[in-house]
Amino acid sequence: MSTILVGIKRVIDYSVRVRVKPDGSGVVTDGVKMSINPFDEIALEEALRIKERGIVNEVIAVGIGPADAQQQLRSALAMGADRAVLVQVDGGAVAPLTAARVFLKLAQKHQPLLVILGKQAIDDDNGQTGQMLAALWDRPQATFASKLELDGNRARVTREVDTGLESIEIDLPAVVTTDLRLNEPRYIKLPDIMKAKKKPLDTTTLAELGVEAAAQSPRAVKFTPPPVRSRGIMVKTVDELVGALKQRGVI
Amino acid sequence: MTQILIVAEHGNGRLNPSTAKCVSCAQSFGEGTIDIALLAADVAPLAAEAAALMGVRRVLTLERPENAEPLAAVYAPQVAALAEGYTHLLGPSTTFGKDLMPRVAALLGVGQISDVMTVESANRFVRPVYAGNALMTVEAPAGQIAVATVRMASFQPAAGGGSASIEAATVEASLPSHTRFLSRTQAKSDRPDLQTAKRVVSGGRALASAENFKLLYGLADALGAAVGASRAAVDAGYVPNEMQVGQTGKIIAPELYVALGISGAIQHLTGIKDARTIVAVNKDSEAPIFEVADIGMVGDLFQVVPELERLLRAEHR
Ligand SMILES: Cc1cc2nc3c(=O)[nH]c(=O)nc-3n(C[C@H](O)[C@H](O)[C@H](O)COP(=O)(O)OP(=O)(O)OC[C@H]3O[C@@H](n4cnc5c(N)ncnc54)[C@H](O)[C@@H]3O)c2cc1C
Ligand SMILES: Nc1ncnc2c1ncn2[C@@H]1O[C@H](COP(=O)(O)O)[C@@H](O)[C@H]1O
Numbered sequence: 001m002s003t004i005l006v007g008i009k010r011v012i013d014y015s016v017r018v019r020v021k022p023d024g025s026g027v028v029t030d031g032v033k034m035s036i037n038p039f040d041e042i043a044l045e046e047a048l049r050i051k052e053r054g055i056v057n058e059v060i061a062v063g064i065g066p067a068d069a070q071q072q073l074r075s076a077l078a079m080g081a082d083r084a085v086l087v088q089v090d091g092g093a094v095a096p097l098t099a100a101r102v103f104l105k106l107a108q109k110h111q112p113l114l115v116i117l118g119k120q121a122i123d124d125d126n127g128q129t130g131q132m133l134a135a136l137w138d139r140p141q142a143t144f145a146s147k148l149e150l151d152g153n154r155a156r157v158t159r160e161v162d163t164g165l166e167s168i169e170i171d172l173p174a175v176v177t178t179d180l181r182l183n184e185p186r187y188i189k190l191p192d193i194m195k196a197k198k199k200p201l202d203t204t205t206l207a208e209l210g211v212e213a214a215a216q217s218p219r220a221v222k223f224t225p226p227p228v229r230s231r232g233i234m235v236k237t238v239d240e241l242v243g244a245l246k247q248r249g250v251i
Numbered sequence: 252m253t254q255i256l257i258v259a260e261h262g263n264g265r266l267n268p269s270t271a272k273c274v275s276c277a278q279s280f281g282e283g284t285i286d287i288a289l290l291a292a293d294v295a296p297l298a299a300e301a302a303a304l305m306g307v308r309r310v311l312t313l314e315r316p317e318n319a320e321p322l323a324a325v326y327a328p329q330v331a332a333l334a335e336g337y338t339h340l341l342g343p344s345t346t347f348g349k350d351l352m353p354r355v356a357a358l359l360g361v362g363q364i365s366d367v368m369t370v371e372s373a374n375r376f377v378r379p380v381y382a383g384n385a386l387m388t389v390e391a392p393a394g395q396i397a398v399a400t401v402r403m404a405s406f407q408p409a410a411g412g413g414s415a416s417i418e419a420a421t422v423e424a425s426l427p428s429h430t431r432f433l434s435r436t437q438a439k440s441d442r443p444d445l446q447t448a449k450r451v452v453s454g455g456r457a458l459a460s461a462e463n464f465k466l467l468y469g470l471a472d473a474l475g476a477a478v479g480a481s482r483a484a485v486d487a488g489y490v491p492n493e494m495q496v497g498q499t500g501k502i503i504a505p506e507l508y509v510a511l512g513i514s515g516a517i518q519h520l521t522g523i524k525d526a527r528t529i530v531a532v533n534k535d536s537e538a539p540i541f542e543v544a545d546i547g548m549v550g551d552l553f554q555v556v557p558e559l560e561r562l563l564r565a566e567h568r
Binding site for chain 2: 011014017018019020027031059069095096097100119120122123124125126127128129130131132133134135136138139140141143144146156159160161162163164166167169170179180181195206214215216217218219220221222223224225226229231232233234235236238239240241242244245250251
């Protein structure tokens with residue numbers, strides 16, 4: 001029996017309209033709702049379903065970030081993860097290459113059947129960590145997964161690609177990154193929140209794991225608001241609509 | 252001086268337009284050289300296409316049967332080996348490039364810059380974050396190769412008419428057998444490709460069924476447009492996943508985008524920010540899509556769409 005590692009990143013909730021700080025040093029996070037990255041909820045859901053089928057016996061949720069990321073790990077425990085590890089990193093964004101190095105260390109330690117990550121974190125929209133981990137770990141990657149079928153030491157994965165759906169077969173262990181349609185994550189029930197308080201949540205650091213933060217990563221210099229599109233005209237009839245299209249020279 | 256290597260994307264024996272857009276991004280560096288890495292089982296027809304892209308110096312081909320399908324695990328070690336000596340490695344921010352490039356970057360031991368919108372200097376780039384609600388200027392560390400993916404909606408394809416040399420390359424790379432291609436669905440549409448279309452008609456949850464969605468195809472054909480959709484329409488199974496427009500679908504920049512029964516969630520809007528003209532039809536006058544629409548109409552799409560199609564067809568007559 002074995003384990004699945006799942007990435008749980010703390011991000012600004014998808015429903016928040018993010019604003020850039022006036023000084024351009026970042027985006028406003030004070031008083032802003034934080035959540036589990038939506039793709040990571042899907043990753044956790046998939047891991048839990050695999051465990052419920054008796055294929056693995058443990059799901060470990062891994063977060064890399066500030067102490068507050070414990071909140072998201074507690075939610076992951078409430079959803080059903082067996083235990084959680086917080087790799088505490090203070091002082092801003094964790095580069096995907098650093099995150100991949102952390103997952104590599106944990107993969108070497110736990111020898112998981114799968115590492116399931118999101119296809120992208122919706123804060124920095126990097127979409128890199130899973131692929132980087134697969135490279136460092138020298139294992140297969142199945143990105144943008146919308147279906148995952150396990151069969152012994154192999155898996156068949158359906159991937160959402162630009163032309164439609166692609167199906168690949170990979171040997172396990174492997175890295176899978178989730179797309180939106182892989183599953184619909186379960187809701188957390190109140191009693192589960194109570195139970196989650198008793199589940200282990202260990203905190204460690206990059207130094208303790210023997211991971212060096214990747215200085216080879218690009219560095220954010222400044223943030224600026226995007227150009228805003230302004231509200232145009234409103235038309236009342238389809239005739240007016242066609243007229244407006246002609247006036248703009250698009251038809 | 253910059254020395255840029257671009258990873259070519261192709262399918263069905265044709266170069267994907269994403270490659271020409273990467274070339275145009277590379278041209279925006281100013282001086283320097285631009286080479287293209289072409290991995291395929293049969294490189295000849297593709298190499299000729301790549302060599303014709305304006306501004307390209309050399310097309311380096313790696314022809315082997317294992318390269319028939321673009322499996323990241325198979326391509327990555329070869330691309331990493333080819334990248335030796337270059338200052339920059341670029342790939343498209345399509346599912347091909349998003350899958351491959353971070354794997355290559357990690358093999359090279361460097362980070363990656365995703366979705367480059369603007370090249371400010373050889374090591375300074377602008378990219379969108381938070382679903383496009385902020386633009387981040389990033390600096391790649393000096394003294395190492397910069398690996399980046401290019402945001403497709405930000406660059407026009409480079410022109411043809413070039414005459415690069417074509418050279419068969421060899422690399423030392425052991426290819427894994429742990430990842431095997433099985434199958435891929437083929438787009439069966441005669442309509443323009445969503446990612447490069449000049450006009451796009453998109454539908455949302457309001458369409459309420461796959462059957463109703465067909466209404467949009469008639470309008471799209473009258474406009475010569477591609478058809479897109481919101482996530483809600485894809486999730487509900489009205490249309491397949493490759494039609495999703497947005498933060499986690501396709502980012503597009505058509506001249507005309509017609510949003511029908513789409514509310515205008517942030518995640519959707521980020522996919523159409525660069526559209527020249529946005530038209531929205533929604534029965535809710537408060538729908539956020541109207542905040543960005545150039546032409547808005549409050550109304551029932553089931554009435555508007557057939558009438559619009561009729562008027563447009565009459566125009567052409
Ligand atoms: C991590 C994440 C990623 C996401 N990525 C994407 C993405 O890439 N792309 C994307 O689109 N979404 C994405 N979403 C989802 C997004 O938040 C919205 O839920 C989605 O865009 C809503 O789709 P919709 O506008 O079709 O549906 P709704 O928001 O339900 O809007 C339907 C609209 O139709 C109007 N309407 C109803 N009937 C009619 C009628 N008869 N005539 C005219 N108008 C009518 C209604 O007034 C309403 O405004 C993502 C969400 C998350 C959490
Ligand atoms: N700091 C982090 N903590 C936990 N998981 C992470 C972290 N960074 C990246 N991941 C995982 O990697 C996925 C892709 O992230 P990214 O490459 O940053 O877009 C996320 O969905 C997570 O599953």
